[in-house]
Amino acid sequence: MAEANYYKVSYVVEGGSxxxxxISTDEEPTVGDEVTFDGAVFLITEVTExxxxxxxxxxxxxxxxxxxxxxx
Amino acid sequence: MSLRDLFxxxxxxxxLDADDLERLGEIAVWGEAEPGDILIRQNTTGTEMYxxxxxxxxxxxxxxxxxxxxxxLGRGQVVGEMTLVDHGYRSASVRVTEEGCxxxxxxxxxxxxxxxxxxxxxxxxxxxxxxxxxxxxxxRNLAAM
Numbered sequence: 001m002a003e004a005n006y007y008k009v010s011y012v013v014e015g016g017s018x019x020x021x022x023i024s025t026d027e028e029p030t031v032g033d034e035v036t037f038d039g040a041v042f043l044i045t046e047v048t049e050x051x052x053x054x055x056x057x058x059x060x061x062x063x064x065x066x067x068x069x070x071x072x
Numbered sequence: 073m074s075l076r077d078l079f080x081x082x083x084x085x086x087x088l089d090a091d092d093l094e095r096l097g098e099i100a101v102w103g104e105a106e107p108g109d110i111l112i113r114q115n116t117t118g119t120e121m122y123x124x125x126x127x128x129x130x131x132x133x134x135x136x137x138x139x140x141x142x143x144x145l146g147r148g149q150v151v152g153e154m155t156l157v158d159h160g161y162r163s164a165s166v167r168v169t170e171e172g173c174x175x176x177x178x179x180x181x182x183x184x185x186x187x188x189x190x191x192x193x194x195x196x197x198x199x200x201x202x203x204x205x206x207x208x209x210x211x212r213n214l215a216a217m
Contacts, residue, residue: 006081008148010211019141020215021128022208024081024148037128038144039170050210051203055086059207061214 004028004058010050011035013042014065029062041067075100075176078125081148083204087196095186095193100176105168111175112152112166119180121152122166127173129166143211144169153201155180 007028012020021037029035033044042064051059079085079093088096100123105111111122114134122129129151130141142164145151151166159180187194 008083008207010207010214012211012215019143020211021144021146022149022211023146024083026081037146038130038141051207054203057083057086
């Protein structure tokens with residue numbers, strides 16, 4: 001995937017147990033990373049380019065798997 | 073994180089230089105919201121948009137699907153931006169998650185005035201707004217699969 005300074009990421013949760021999130025980040029997400037949103041921790045299982053990069057921005061889609069609630 | 077550092081990471085402001093971001097900062101008002109607060113109420117008229125600075129918000133449709141979240145929007149995302157385009161009623165409600173959130177609120181008339189004063193800002197924002205809506209549509213399509 002093309003290099004970018006910032007990444008806008010569409011996170012979709014496997015199995016539809018959560019509707020997912022859109023979050024911007026400085027670091028390109030990779031498979032095996034953990035990401036936190038909406039009070040839960042998720043494991044990234046797939047990353048693909050959602051749209052071609054523009055200016056400093058990359059646009060990615062990540063599939064994630066629910067791991068645990070943050071307060072567990 | 074400074075306002076300029078945040079705005080550099082906001083897709084809606086992509087392509088704008090430091091001076092442009094500073095001008096945007098002059099019309100942005102910082103705020104803080106508690107978990108459960110409603111930032112935007114569906115079917116109301118609103119003239120402001122919000123840039124999420126920290127924490128997150130949930131978008132939901134009132135009276136639909138038990139008002140479950142359609143999507144969570146975190147740092148650097150924008151809500152209420154359709155008011156820049158259609159001046160219509162809010163299409164959904166926006167509730168602050170358990171994380172709480174901080175934000176910058178920008179009034180439509182202020183951003184309209186800035187875009188008139190500096191047309192290249194208006195061009196960039198409208199281009200990015202279309203791209204942002206495409207991104208959200210693609211996200212919704214994938215979430216529905």
